Amino acid sequence: MAEFWSIYLLPGIIILAQILAIVVPLLLAVAMLTYFERKIMAAMQLRMGPNVVGPFGLLQAFADGAKLFFKETVLPTSANKIVFLIAPMLTFCLSLVAWAVIPFDDGMVVSDINVGILYLFAISSLGVYGIVMAGWASNSKYPFLSALRSAAQMVSYEVSIGFVIITVLLCVGSLNVSDVVRAQAEGVWFFIPLFPMFIIFFISALAETNRHPFDLPEAEAELVAGYQVEYSSMTFALFFLGEYANMILMSGLTAILFLGGWLPPFDIAPFNWIPGPIWFFLKISVLLFVFVWVRATLPRYRYDQLMRLGWKVFLPFSLFWVALTAGVLVAFDLVPQT
């Protein structure tokens, strides 16, 4: 019995506690992100934004959540019921499981696996299924069009994200997420030598999370609300939570790959007093601000322009940059040793 306790039960409880320690703050962050987004958009459009529920409207997100929770879940009669219900759960779960390999500080990570970057890439490539399944199972025109659009869009931009990740990995020499940050501790943050890839990655992240200006799957002027049309109540809320958690995840990934993760900008006195997780949080917040800023500023891309940008601009350029980075690393004997 004592063996059972020490081998299975205790590690199980510790892992469960670690998972809760990530998921609860993450969901709170999602709630605050919706508030943050509405306040920033309001400020940019000279409005007040939410200001009624709680001090400065801080509790608005929770009021919205409560409202969604108490609404009725409508199942369309002609929908494919099981797939219709699995789709939002899948989206939500996928946006949470990716956080298992994100390091918040040196060694502060739930699962420090060797292929962390590939794991993140695999999870983000699964994200498309939630939308495709929702669009198909709704058995309705607009969601279906949205599913087709999003399948094509997410596959297209995944290709350039893959090449950007390969460029970073060439400079790191390891697939471990923590090693990516450690490699930046020794040299400069990767956004300086790989600046064009940083920009490409961020724009692809916008497309990958279906955010403005690439929110064609839910373009309200053409598709009403895309794949979300038939969803109500908590099924809709799960899509919403998943989308915003994905935004935070993509910002975190950008911070890790290019902005030095938990590292302070300079390793000198006032900066390295501040603990790593706070730096990581600040970097994510700045990137999320850009997400919202882009939404408030730019008009939506046309579909053919979106495809042109992905396949004719980003793909050749990132392919060229992979070759260039590899060439420079070999020519100047900078290849990281493993």
Place this chain on the structure above:
Amino acid sequence: MILQGLTFYLFAAIAVAAATMVVSARNPVHSVLFLILTFFTTAGLFVLIGAEFLAMVLVVVYVGAVAVLFMFVVMMLDINFVEMREGFLQYMPIGVLVGIILLVELLMILGTATMSPEVMAAGTEPIPDLAQRQNTAALGDVIYTKYIYLFQAAGMILLTAMIGAIVLTLRQRPGVRKQVVAKQLARRREDAVELKKVQPGQGI
């Protein structure tokens, strides 16, 4: 080890059940979804035997790209399921015959095949500890040294297939006014806008 064993049986059972559903599901979209489940649980089995790189590549390539395209095509199919099952009994004997021939061929090959002693020896070597040698690096060492020509040849075949697909689907449509971004950016104000002084009541 009990936990690993239980996880293995769980994943294996789900993989086999899902694979059965792929061929027996009535709705083709359900088939694709079960296929994805099969890939995913197989990736789980790869993780269990310590081949985490293969597991992740399986998910990225097959689930993330290939199955999306399958789904894309299958979703748009317009199949009448009643009509599809009409000739079932008529075609069944031929189908069973082909299946039996394939099975016999497979058994004949598997029964007589022998592995080269070199490969057998490599298979019995102990797997180094994960902390010592990551299987990503180990795979890279083998692929880019010993099997480099085969690897390049596989790449060439894929490239040929890709070019073939592009050539087959490419068609020049005359009379389509495409957006040329470079042309739009090259336009200057002087070429496009002309300022004219218009007298009241006269027009241009």
